[in-house]
Amino acid sequence: MKVSSPPPEKGHPALLRLVLVAALAPTLVGCADAPDHEAERTRRARQMRDVARMLDAMESPAPPVVASQPVATNPRVAPSPAARDAATPERHVASAPAWRWSFLAGSGGLATLFAVIVRRRRRSRAPVAEAPSVAPFFAEPPASPVAVEPSARRALNPTWVYRKTSYETPGLHMIPSAVDLLVPTYEPVSPESDAGGTYLLAFLADAAGDHGPFLVGDTRFPRLRRADATTTHLLAWREILDAQLDDDGDDGRLARWILPSLETELANDLPHREAASRLAAIEDEARARQARAAHAEPSFAASLVPVRLARIARMSGATRLFALRALAAESAGATDPCLLDAHIEVLLAWSSWSLAATASARLDDADAAACTLATFDGAWSARARHRRGDIRIRRAALRRATDGLDDLDEAQRLLDEAYERMPDAETALLAARAAERRARCLPPEEAASICSDALVHAFLAEQHPAWRRDAQACRRDVQRLYESLPHDPSPTNDEIP
Amino acid sequence: MSTKSPAGQATQPFWSTRYGIATTVALDNAAARSLQAYGEWAEQETTLLSALLDEGQTVLEFGGDFAAHALWMSQVVGPHGQVHLAEPRRIRFQQACANVAINGLDNVFTHPVWLGRGKGQASLASLTPLGRAGTDEKVRIATVDSLRLDALHLLKINLSHALVDTLAGAGETIRTHRPLIYARLSGLDEAQSEVEAIKALGYRVWSHVPYLYNANNHSGSDVNIFPGVVQQNVIAAPADGHFEFAERLEL
Structure with a gap:
């Protein structure tokens, strides 16, 4: 939308007419008869002066302040010439002849006309000042696209500004490195490298990606956690492990430790009866490998526990x-912490x-048994506390x-200690579960704060992909529980400082 | 595993079952047919109860079912536990005793009695409609209290139409030992009174509805001779105990 002031030329036809009238009037007066009355001449002269003053006023407008001043209230304002003439009507120029007056008036009129024309021409040549307009504020952008350099286009991306709301998740102190116990930073190395050590772990981690499987727990005796791994992912791991089975170093030992668990997961994908026979074969194969091994491994029996529990689950x-009785009897009285x-x-x-x-x-x-395990140093001590916390939760x-609250309190204490000693995602998740169940046993005002504690632990557990799904399920349970508590409504945005 | 003759009768002296050897019997009841076809009987009951029993415990089972369950319960409670088996029907009692004997179950004690409200004798037909026509017999009646058990952890009642009378004669034993109770209900007409009788003892009652066919049966048979057939059972625990059975329907 464009708004502009009207062109200044529109008011001038009337002005021209007035000028012409002013020029012709004295001529007509001059052509009139000499014996006109003196009063009539005086009146006409006064009219001409009024016309001249009117023209002057139109050409040079008076300052608004002065124009707005009430005349009657200003004693210093001199009376107008017309008023003075009206006050002294007897003043006459009797000695001058009439044609002289007519000639002088006509000349004055022509001079005035000439001056007006010249002034108009100058004004038409002079640049016309633009009147103030609001149009620029509503100006449309140019229709044609403007060529912008690629780098400039990137710079045009909008900058998002996020404001705080009452629904914002509180900030957390994340310790992601603390839960990545078994996934060293992967550096591509040759499979033929004889350096030994952690290469197998690195290869497995690289083959797993974010979907799993994962190795969790102690780095020397890790436990397999399938997470979202498909059979294809498990087969990829088996191929890597098979290549290391005959190695005498740490990689070989680790491969022989992991393989039964991996084979068990693969057997779980089979139909019921095929799985049962496959699990029996896995156990036989593991025993045969152990018999061929150069050194007896004390932890071998522990590596078979996942296989045997899977077989028992199908009974x-x-x-x-x-x-179960037979299996427990075999492992009872163990002195090795792994067993x-x-x-x-x-x-x-x-x-x-x-x-x-x-x-x-x-x-x-x-x-x-967990109390016995707690007598061992290092990670086993933390593991023992984790186990005891788990046992308390199960007992509750x-x-x-409400009868299980004492057990849950003790579980929370043990798991906090375990997390302090070994801050891993599995312990964090268990602590979250303990807190969630405690919250269910407590009155609402206490439950609310414990729910927040459970949420923090669940968030921590979510940082490890092996426990992410379970941790998310736990977090949902906690959130549902919190929402079911009777509490004050959440503050609105306006109430947030 | 033995084969089944065209006449439906067993042709071999023994069946190899999941928990031991069982003598062959006439296939005129569901327990016998299941033992013959699958090598097990009511295995889903076994699954539940084996989660409740432990070594050294004492079990009383009323209704022998050819000692099909006594075979596994004997192993569960072990040498320091006891299994008492009450079977009022003469031939059934002898068949159960045979299975106990040939499996060498030292900790199983058999009782040829009907567990009722008091002592005495009665015709089986007057106590239960279980018997077929022409098979009525006189049975001896005794109470659970009269057995004077030193301990009792599980009272298992397999016979229908027997629950209320059995509980009536077991008041002292139940008050003393507070055992778990697992029983088969007798049908629409009596189920409510039977559940009320259990609750009157200060027990909480949950439903247990096991299928008679177990896909993972001992014989590996895919043929379901009990399609859709379930038993209407209950499991009860003292209300003042810590027993929780959240996944079951509480009655």
Whole structure:
């Protein structure tokens, strides 16, 4: 939209007419008869002066301040010439003849006309000042695209500004490196390298990507966690492990440790009966490899525990119970921390398939074994606290909600200690679960703060892809629980300082 | 595994079952047919109860079912535990005893009695409609309390129409030992009164509805001779205990 002032030429036809009238009037007066009355001449002369003053006023407008001043209230303002003439009507020029007056008036009129024309021509040549307009504020952008350099285009990207809201997630102190226990920074190395050590872990981590499988826990005796890995991913790992099975170094030992767990996961993808026979074959193959090995590995029995538990899971009725008893009897009395931890795993699996007092008895056995494990140094001590915290949570689940609160409190304490010693995602997730279940047993005002504690731990656990899905499920449970609590409504945006 | 004759009768003296050897019996009941076809009976009951039993415990089972469950319960409770088996029907009792004997179950004790409200004798037909026509017999009646058990962790009642009377004669034992109770309900007409009788003892009751066919059966048979057939059972625990059975329907 464009708004402009009207052109200045539009007011001038009337002005021209006035000038012409002023020029012709004296001529006509001069051509009139000499014996005109003196009063008539005086009147006409006064009219001409008025016309001249009017023209002057039109050509040079008076300052607005002066124009706006009320005349009557200003005693210093002199009376107008017309008023003076009106006040002295008897003043006459009787000695001059009439034609002289007519000639002088006509000449004056012509001179005035000439002056007006010259002035108009100058004004028409002079640049006309633009009147103020709002049009520039509403000007449309140019229709034709403007050629912009690629770098300039990139610079035109908008800058987003985020404002704080009441729904914003509180900031967290993340320690991502603390949970990446088993995934060293991958540096491409040749498979034929004889450097040994962590190459196998690096290869496996590279083959896994973000979907898994993952190795979690102790770096020397890691546990396999499948996460979102497909059979194809597992087969890729098996190919890497198969190539290292006969190695006498750490990679070979690690391959022989991991392979039974990996084979178990692959067997889980088979139909029920095929899986049962395949699991039996896996156990036989592992025993045969161990028999061929140059050195006996004390932890070999522990590597078979996942296979045997998978076989037991496929049993029914009391058959499962008898198999669990046999497996627990084999691992009982272990002095090696790895075997002791495997024994705890068996007891926990047994308790998960039991009910009531029977399950509680297995948890008691597992807790006793975990106390023995706590006597070992380093990571095993933290692992023992993790196990004991897990046992407390399971024991609380066997009881009614409020009856298990003592166990959950103790579980929270043990898991906090475990996380302090070994801050890994698995412990963080378990701590989150303990907090969530504690919150369910407590009154709303206490539950709210414990929910926030559970959320923090769940967020920490989410940082490791091996535990991400479970941690997200935990976080959802905590959020649902928090939303179900009776509390004050959330502050609105206006209430946030 | 033995084969089945065209007449439906067993042709071999023994069946190899999941938990031991069982003598062949007439295939005129579901337990016998299941033992013959699958080498097991009501395995889903076994799955639940083996999660509840532990070594050294004592079990009382009313209704022998050819000792099909006594075979595994004997192993579960071990040498320091006991399994008491009450079977009022004479031939059934003898068949159960045979299976206990040939499997060498030292910790199984058999009782040829009907567990009721008091002591005495009665015709089987007056106690339960279980018997076929022409098979009625006199049975001896005893109470659970009269067995004077030193301990009792599980009271398992397999016979229908027996639950209320059995509980009536077990008041002292239940008050003393507070065992778990696992029982088969007797049908639409009696289910409510039976559940009320259990609750009257201060118990909480949950439903358990096991299928008779177990796909992972001992014989590896894919043929389901009990399609869609379930048993209407209940499991009960003292209300003042810590037992929780969240995944089951509480009655």
